[in-house]
Amino acid sequence: MSLAPHAEPRFLLYHLQPISARLLFMRHASGSVLAPRPLPFLTNPIEDDPPQSKLDLIQQVTLGMRLNASLGFEPGMLVVEPDFLRRAEIPRAVVDLHLARFTSHDPPHEAARLKGAVFQPITELRGGHPVEMAMLRWAYEYLLAG
Template sequence: MSDPNDFARHRLLLMYKGDISALVMFAQQANGSVCFPDALPALSSPLEEEEFSAAKVSIHPSVLVNQINRLLEFDNDLLRAEAGFCEQIDTPGGIVMVHMARFTLLDPPHRLMQNRECRMRTLPELRGRPPAEMELLRRAYVKMMEG
């Protein structure tokens, strides 16, 4: 059984990528954050890969996806954890691991997310987010376009 405190040290980016159009969008909460379920703390900054700390025991991203499914009342097959995306963010309270989950829908889930007081946004629409979030979005976009 997973612990609800799993998100104390973990976050998820929720993204959509069109298989035909390659449109990439990210879910944004009403508070503006692209991290789920909570925003990153103020003064957070992404670490470079060579700065990553070795995690002793980590939570598998699918556990986090299952928790988000319950929290947002999604069907269990709506999101899929994206293997290979795990970024470390240095925060005043310690390292936070950010993973990514991809919507498995053919079309962007605009209405679904609006019903949860969230929106689907493209990268240009997300300009002005805190620097740590912008760097996370850049890395996620690169990962999705190269992978």
């Protein structure tokens, strides 16, 4: 991996229904599954083993607060998963890729709709940017193992 500087982190937002275990991911108005904005076109996933470091509580809360604020959500609506971190190379930088979970019992469909976004199962998210497809695969494997 290069020693490039780090860029703005991206987040894959998901909702896991606690009773039915239905897993949905948010697809944004841009068509991307990553927030707060899509990755640049020339991005490659870093497929080696994920970094072993996990977020400490301060990092987790700070990232969560920034993410909720940048998307216009109430504090605590999204919580960043402390044990999940993948990376991708973008032109002249490396970007951290995180998972963030909606904390509500049911998916916040109305909040998503107001932002031009929708919740979709992984089977409906095919054909996106290769890094986004890798991110969905990594997230799915992580969540199934959890």
